[in-house]
Amino acid sequence: MIPAAFQYSKAGSVREAVAQLREAGPEAKVIAGGQSLIPLLRLRLSQPSHLVDVNGVRELDYVHPEGDHLRVGAMTRHSTLARSELVQRHLPLLAEMAAQVGDPQIRARGTLGGVFAHADAAGDYPTLAVMLDATIVTDRRRVAARDFFQHLFTTALAEDELVCEVVFPMAPGPHRYIKFRRRLYDWAIVGAAVQKMDSGWRVGLTHVGPTAVRAAAVESRLQAGASFTEAASAAADGLEPPSDVRASADYRRHLAQVLTRRALEQAA
Amino acid sequence: MGQTLRVTVNGEARSDEVEPRLLLVHYLRETCGLTGTHVGCDTSQCGACTVLLDGAAVKSCNMLALQADGAEITTIEGLAPEGGLHPLQTAFWENHGLQCGYCTPGFIMAAAALLAENHDPSDEEIGRGLEGNLCRCTGYVNIRKAVKAAAQAMREGAAAPIGG
Incomplete structure (x- = not known):
């Protein structure tokens, strides 16, 4: 399958990328790793007029610890995150998620920033960002993760705005991400992430709605001293998960509870 | 509306005018004539189009050719010197790591x-390392055997038999 025709330009810096996006107009798109975008182009579900390639923006490929936060550049690839000693030391849950994205070929190309800008409901990193109150830094502003993800494939980004960095709080404590899928390389049918912080547990869910969800009911039950089983039974509270060819909404509610309990048990 | 792509394919420096929408796999097959790289699923799942891009395995159906500008690509044709077989090729042959x-x-x-990073992978590491590739015939048992045999041959520095 052949994508529809488009113009193509390469950016070498954030400034160049934004200038090229502005010049190319509202139908232009950024291409980072392209591991989600290129399949959409081939199926012609996406037909941008122009692609601005940011793979040459090397200034956005980094992992910087700073105080009690970890700053990760948008062009950092999954394979780099999975192996990074800094990530493993300061936010091992991010490395654990990175190692489970797609397959080795996809991890060699796909990027952190691409996952945020694409905002697939089944993306893994958005769950971590929402549950830990991460901040998305663009070329012009800082946006809280809970405000960044608005709906399916829809973010707070303007048409000419570029994701540059994600700032996560450091969290070296017990953690687990369990991604339920039929095939190893597949998207999560449902995923559950848990992270023990000094202030208590944080719990997040993947693919139980149009955007990642923080399971506040589970967190507050844990805070009140509930067992993992009792707390996890609240994981489906208030959810309106999608029904699709992979799973019904009811099954997703069931998975949210089971996977949350397992993640808590395996992390502790 | 072509743009210039400069890329090294199997050691040969090339310069071609390509359309932005040309996928790397089609560039390799149609422009370079290297038809050993296959199009399997066209949905970036099956891995039949895997090539090495600066040493990393990537799916060439999931990249624009222009994104390989300045890179070194190795395809199945470039894995071993002309007329010879790479230890992996020998091992797939000897262990019947394929049907169709x-x-x-x-x-x-x-x-x-995988073997460039891990010289002695376990069964599980081979499974994880090859999770981006699908085989609908063999059931993977002989593929795993072949990768183990190749790893051993490479560790022992066995020279690839030339000319077969």
Whole structure:
């Protein structure tokens, strides 16, 4: 399958990328790793007029610890995150998620920033960002993760705005991400992430709605001293998960509870 | 509306005018004539189109050709010197790591990337390393055997038999 025709330009810096996006107009798109975008182009579900390639923006490929936060550049690839000693030391849950994205070929190309800008409901990193109150830094502003993800494939980004960095709080404590899928390389049918912080547990869910969800009911039950089983039974509270060819909404509610309990048990 | 692509394919420096929408796999097959890289699923799942991009295994159906500008690409044709076989190719042959053979170039390229990092992978590591590749015939048992045999041959520094 052949994508529809488009113009193509390469950016070498954030400034160049934004200038090229502005010049190319509202139908232009950024291409980072392209591991989600290129399949959409081939199926012609996406037909941008122009692609601005940011793979040459090397200034956005980094992992910087700073105080009690970890700053990760948008062009950092999954394979780099999975192996990074800094990530493993300061936010091992991010490395654990990175190692489970797609397959080795996809991890060699796909990027952190691409996952945020694409905002697939089944993306893994958005769950971590929402549950830990991460901040998305663009070329012009800082946006809280809970405000960044608005709906399916829809973010707070303007048409000419570029994701540059994600700032996560450091969290070296017990953690687990369990991604339920039929095939190893597949998207999560449902995923559950848990992270023990000094202030208590944080719990997040993947693919139980149009955007990642923080399971506040589970967190507050844990805070009140509930067992993992009792707390996890609240994981489906208030959810309106999608029904699709992979799973019904009811099954997703069931998975949210089971996977949350397992993640808590395996992390502790 | 072509743009210039400068890329090294199997050691040969090339310069071609290509359309932005040309996928790397079609560039390799149609422009370079290297048809050993297969198009399997066209949905970036099967891995039959796997090639090495600066040493990393990537799916060439999931990249624009222009994104390989300045890179070094190795396809199945460039894995061993002309007329010879790479230890992985020998091992797939000897261990019957294929039936129809359509997925084989992709498996071999993905395995080459795996063995470059891990000289003695366990069964589980081979499974994880090849999770981006699908085979609908063999059931993977002989593929795993072949990768183990190739790893051993490479550790022992066995020279590839030339001329077969």
